[in-house]
Amino acid sequence: MTVAAWERFLNDEASWPAASRTTEHATVRDTTSGTTFTKRKRMSPEERHLQIMRAATKIIASKGFWGMSLQDIADEIGITEAALYHYIDSKNELLYAILAEDYDTQDAEEYNAATAAVTDADGHRVFYFPRYCVNIVLYNLQRPEMVQLFSMLNGxxxxxxxxxxxxxxxxxxxxxxxxxxxxxxxxxxxxEERFYHVYTLAMSAMDGLQYRWLADHSVNLLEEWLAFSDEMFPETIWNGFRDPSERELNDDCLLPLTLAWRQ
Structure with missing residues (x-):
């Protein structure tokens, strides 16, 4: 049975955290059509860097790294390939920058952890792994192009x-x-060993589900993930450990319930 606090994400997208809202359902996963940018006469180096990164992300998500050329990026943003070399040294360098700056970012890590955590009456900050996984899905719903890029590169x-x-x-x-x-x-x-196994299972299931979501527009990523969660984190075992909303803090110290406490 899905956690009640998660049901609102299914029933009302307005209840999604702001970082994960998307409103253009008809086009959200159309990651290959149209030109992203229009040519501008003047850009700061920072603006041009961001423009190049976004164009490269779009093209790699569609063609893969092997299929992308620097000419593709130059055409996408309306400059010559020679001009592109003023901003990057190589195709490889561009890929490393995308991976470092755009996928596993600090913003993503902070978002995934923020609402999966609670501070108990004694000031201990603890985290709920099932909710953490839900947050990853909510975060990725807003960035299908990055998920497609990751999936393409992973293969x-x-x-x-x-x-x-x-x-x-x-x-x-x-x-x-x-x-x-x-x-x-x-x-x-x-x-710790059993947690590592469930962590590996959850991340592997999420990667596989995201492949299906990218390929089939009828797949509801969040709905499917919550169904997966019911199997991976069954209420008979995980009740009280899935989401901060499941536990009244009052004067309780949650530290004895942590994995670290047992080791």
């Missing part, structure tokens, strides 16, 4: 010659290091 980067190969091979463990450092409250039956 391409299986090739060891791909410049993003090491980024994707190491990404899961890098993210786990961050996740593992957070103060999660968990059912009694969970230790």
């Amino acid at each position: 391409e980067a299986l090739n060891p010659e791909h410049p993003a190969h090491n980024f994707f091979i190491g990404r899961h463990l890098r993210n786990w290091e961050q996740i593992g450092s957070m103060n999660w409250i968990m059912p009694d039956s969970y230790d």
